[in-house]
Amino acid sequence: FYTPDPQMFDVLEKYGILGVEMEAAGIYGVAAEFGARALAICTVSDHIRSGEALSAADRQTTFNDMIEVALESVLLGDPC
Numbered sequence: 001f002y003t004p005d006p007q008m009f010d011v012l013e014k015y016g017i018l019g020v021e022m023e024a025a026g027i028y029g030v031a032a033e034f035g036a037r038a039l040a041i042c043t044v045s046d047h048i049r050s051g052e053a054l055s056a057a058d059r060q061t062t063f064n065d066m067i068e069v070a071l072e073s074v075l076l077g078d079p080c
Helices: 008-014 023-034 056-076
Strands: none
16 A cells, blocks of 8 residues: 555554555545445455455456446346
8 A cells, every 4th residue: 555654554453444445435526526326346455464465367356256246236226
């Protein structure tokens, strides 16, 4: 994660924050500005503290799974 302060992770852990996500925040901001609905489907690929990471093959598999979830959600329509 892009931070010059490694102690930031201690603060995140203290508050029970389990992950860091960068792109969806922008999508939600734009949706809020225009009164639109938005949804992000995310995959956890790396563990900041331990250095564990998904392999390229596993990332591709989970990406394909996310595409299927997104398409099924669109096909099912709005439950509201």
